[in-house]
Amino acid sequence: MSHPVVLRDVRVLDGDTTGPATSVVVRDGRIADGPLPDDADIVEGGGGVLLPGLIDTHAHVSRRAHLDAMVEWGVTTVLDMGAPHYDATMALKDQPGLPTLRSAGRPASGPGSMFVTKMGHPASSAVSGPDDAARFVADRVAESADYIKIIIEDPRFPGTKPLEPATIAAIAVAARAAGLLTVAHVVSPATLRTAVAAGVDVVTHTALTKGLGDDEITGTVSLIPTLGMMDGVARSIGRRLPVRALSLLVPALRMDYRHAVATVAAFRRAGQVVLAGTDANDEPGAPCRVPYGISLHDELERLVSAGLTATEALRAATVQPAETFGLHDRGVIAAGRRADLVLVDGDPTRDITATRAIRGVWIGGARVRA
Ligand SMILES: [Zn+2]
Missing domain, CATH: 3.20.20.140 (Metal-dependent hydrolases)
Structure with missing residues (x-):
């Protein structure tokens, strides 16, 4: 079993805007609820915006x-x-x-x-x-x-x-x-x-x-x-x-x-x-x-x-x-969903071109791009 991952200091889409900086926990390939685990691998988000894949x-x-x-x-x-x-x-x-x-x-x-x-x-x-x-x-x-x-x-x-x-x-x-x-x-x-x-x-x-x-x-x-x-x-x-x-x-x-x-x-x-x-x-x-x-x-x-x-x-x-398309395990960042994630610089809710400034990509909780 791999360690859980904590993406620290990320902003997540919240309605029409992005919320305050927070931490997102990934465990067993999914977004997890609850307190931050002690044995997690930490990823510093640097205030970037975390999008669903x-x-x-x-x-x-x-x-x-x-x-x-x-x-x-x-x-x-x-x-x-x-x-x-x-x-x-x-x-x-x-x-x-x-x-x-x-x-x-x-x-x-x-x-x-x-x-x-x-x-x-x-x-x-x-x-x-x-x-x-x-x-x-x-x-x-x-x-x-x-x-x-x-x-x-x-x-x-x-x-x-x-x-x-x-x-x-x-x-x-x-x-x-x-x-x-x-x-x-x-x-x-x-x-x-x-x-x-x-x-x-x-x-x-x-x-x-x-x-x-x-x-x-x-x-x-x-x-x-x-x-x-x-x-x-x-x-x-x-x-x-x-x-x-x-x-x-x-x-x-x-x-x-x-x-x-x-x-x-x-x-x-x-x-x-x-x-x-x-x-x-x-x-x-x-x-x-x-x-x-x-x-x-x-x-x-x-x-x-x-x-x-x-x-x-x-x-x-x-x-x-x-x-x-009935892909109910993805599409939003919420507990229980697949940890398909994209971390970007800038705020794509204000400037859509910010989606191109990619700092990391995760598929099913595994980092596939630095
Ligand atoms: Zn076609």
């Missing part, structure tokens, strides 16, 4: 180096949102010293979609119709997927092979019956409406072609906007000649990052949950590469630029994804 709610992980980079930047839980190299992803689950990894396994897409033709997902991950939905979900359950990812394409975009709305709804029903959350990739207000009508729990990405009005957000759905990715897509794909030519002909398809920002602001005003996720990937077929780890800090800054308070942005990367 950060959660990246949208990444694509297939190599250990991806998770090493996450650790370096204080990301202690990673939600993989579609793994073309699923066996490699699975092998990275439950590894000591690495972030907790959860995965959607293979995402549902339409037969002949680019996800099966270009992005390396097997043909069996295409769902042929509503009658095929239960088979798809059973396949994901058999490969131990933690939630279900559904790709909802907009038929107006060139080269798409979208799932039919009835098929999407059938997948959501089958997933719920299996006790799994659904996360839908949406790229336009129309696909967002399709997702909400189908009853999915979480949508990810934000439309670049049109912002969302306050009256267009109906039902309850959480949003992982992946703002950094959307900016990258607007810069890369949006500048390609065929896309520019198409948007001249069809102005409704013109890409502008400001629409993504407006959508986040509208979700916030509507009181919906907004979660921090990066779409970190190094897939050759992806529209834009996003680096692992550091991108979550970029995303936090983008969320603040979109109108979230710094504390709301921090919650979007800690307690809210923990609650949304």
